[in-house]
Amino acid sequence: MAVFVALGAFLMTLAGGWTAQRVTDRRHLVLGLAGGLMLGVVGLDLLPEAMEAAGREVFGVPAALLLFVAGFLLAHLVERLLAAAHGGDRHHRTPEVGLTAAAAMVGHSAMDGVAIGAAFQVGEGMGLAVAVAVIAHDFADGFNTFTLATLYGNARRKALALLVADALAPVVGAASTLLFTIPPPVLGGYLGLFGGALLYLAAAEILPEAHHEHSAGPTLLCTVAGAGFIWLVVGLAGE
Template structure:
């Protein structure tokens, strides 16, 4: 089931790359919705599940919350390192920088697939909720993978190849979880770590980019409504499945 659902991430990533070649004025709405879905999954589903699965404390703080903060900081560190490298080496638009950044996106997408598989080990409802968040933000992943690869002077065929690799990575990651079962407590730790990284992506990448695309007041309101709708949808899903 996890592999089948991960195919949605495959298709959404390709859709993001296709959109990168033909940018439309509706991208801000898609990104706004994606940010809301990710926020809802982290706050309303991932964190409660992580806290329930990993019930140990570290210096008086639930271990899942410690890892949640660690996941946020780790994602921030990786993003800053990539940005610093691009700043140092990107003046000449060297293709290697674009390929390195694209490869980092592929690795991130593989971890998304593992998160889908791990969530399905908890239960079908949890798996669907995590998959929705991953599929939603994989549009942006596909868009960014193609864009950044091309930005640094790589040929279109290289950018397309990196896009296809990024699209296939979640399927491979989800398939890998069929080979092993993650212990419940370890799963709680992983979900806490993944939740922190997912929140960072939503708060620092997806939502700012969505509102950057909405230059006028009316589109900005529409983007905000899409974000609220995404979070409310996850609340509805959690309420019905609970």
């Protein structure tokens, strides 16, 4: 059942990637929307789930928050090292950053599939509730995977390959739960780390590029709409 439901995430991811590549003439609006979607996913979905799953504190701070900060700093370090390799030009967008970020999205989508499978192990009702949330925000995952890969100068062929991998990942993740389960603290720690890296990409890369040499108003509206959409998805899934 979990694998069958994960096929919905497969289709929704492809739909998000298709949307991203069809609106290249309004790239700044696409980036603004992507930034809002990423912000919403991190703040309204990943981080709350990470804090709940990780549980314990380390020196008075929730472990998920520590890993969230670590993920942010790790993404910053990688970006700085790659910039230094190109003469310190911060605005030189290296394809490696885009490929790494998109690959991280694939890893996150696989964990989405694992979450679906694990929830079905608890009960069918829980499994369906988690699946609705995953399928809804996998549109954003597909949108962001294609956008991240192409933003950093990667060829469309590579971006499409990563999009297909991102679409297949939830199915593979759901199937893997037939063999093993992931302890909640480990899953929570991963979500915190990934959320920090994703927030860095949204705040330091995607949104500044979206507002570069374009009117801020429409782009800002797209960003707010993206975050609001995730809020709506999370709210509907929680009812």
